[in-house]
Amino acid sequence: MATALRVKLKHEGIPDSSQIVSQRRISGLVKLRPFDLSPVDQEPWQRMHKAYPRQLGALRLSTAVLSWLSSHLPSETAVEGLRLCSLAARGAKGVFANPHHLGYRDSCLLDQHGRALGERLLPALHWQDPDFEAILWPQPRLLGSYGTFRPDGLLFLKVASARFWRGEEMDGPVHEGEERRVWDREREKLVGLNFLRFSSQQVLRLEYPDLLATAIRALRPAA
Numbered sequence: 001m002a003t004a005l006r007v008k009l010k011h012e013g014i015p016d017s018s019q020i021v022s023q024r025r026i027s028g029l030v031k032l033r034p035f036d037l038s039p040v041d042q043e044p045w046q047r048m049h050k051a052y053p054r055q056l057g058a059l060r061l062s063t064a065v066l067s068w069l070s071s072h073l074p075s076e077t078a079v080e081g082l083r084l085c086s087l088a089a090r091g092a093k094g095v096f097a098n099p100h101h102l103g104y105r106d107s108c109l110l111d112q113h114g115r116a117l118g119e120r121l122l123p124a125l126h127w128q129d130p131d132f133e134a135i136l137w138p139q140p141r142l143l144g145s146y147g148t149f150r151p152d153g154l155l156f157l158k159v160a161s162a163r164f165w166r167g168e169e170m171d172g173p174v175h176e177g178e179e180r181r182v183w184d185r186e187r188e189k190l191v192g193l194n195f196l197r198f199s200s201q202q203v204l205r206l207e208y209p210d211l212l213a214t215a216i217r218a219l220r221p222a223a
Contacts, residue, residue, distance in 0.1 A: 034121045038112045045070040048078035055082055055206060059089040068094050072123035074139040080152055080170055083203045084125065084138060090209040092127040097135060102156050104165055107191040110141040132216045133158040144190035162221040167193040172200040
């Protein structure tokens with residue numbers, strides 16, 4: 001606040017943090033449980049291994065990486081699991097992070113029981129590229145103004161000095177009808193996010209990482 005007063009108002013403020021409860025003080029008051037993680041349903045991952053052995057072989061992921069992905073990252077379908085594997089094959093690393101800690105405020109995140117996420121961490125993939133930085137949380141549960149929505153992904157993107165939040169959806173054959181497209185647009189309005197959309201066929205052709213990178217590089221700061 002003192003810095004803001006000095007820069008914006010040309011007024012010398014006096015720094016004072018006595019009214020702020022520090023992280024050390026919080027730790028002394030309560031026992032935080034940031035790594036209170038939910039178990040991951042293994043059935044979609046098992047289907048991925050059975051349905052797409054050729055694509056998985058082409059990705060050349062180590063057993064350790066595959067184990068981490070399936071143990072920590074939720075997936076609704078075999079295609080979604082393959083999309084996460086293809087990103088890991090391009091250098092994305094497993095991390096734990098809380099979107100609210102990074103400034104996400106468009107909606108509240110919930111756990112699998114419908115409770116607020118709070119201080120807890122979520123597993124994600126962190127992709128570092130010379131042109132951008134991206135963190136992807138798969139299957140987040142979001143509470144918007146008019147209901148809940150679980151998109152295929154929540155993305156935090158840093159391009160140069162600009163930062164963006166985007167939703168992500170994998171569109172399969174069920175998304176091709178106009179009625180479903182209208183429903184998809186309505187669901188996006190629930191949480192106030194712009195979405196990046198990719199088809200399941202693009203994922204199966206292992207094009208997803210390149211398409212995602214192109215979409216990220218095309219982002220421009222709002223005027």
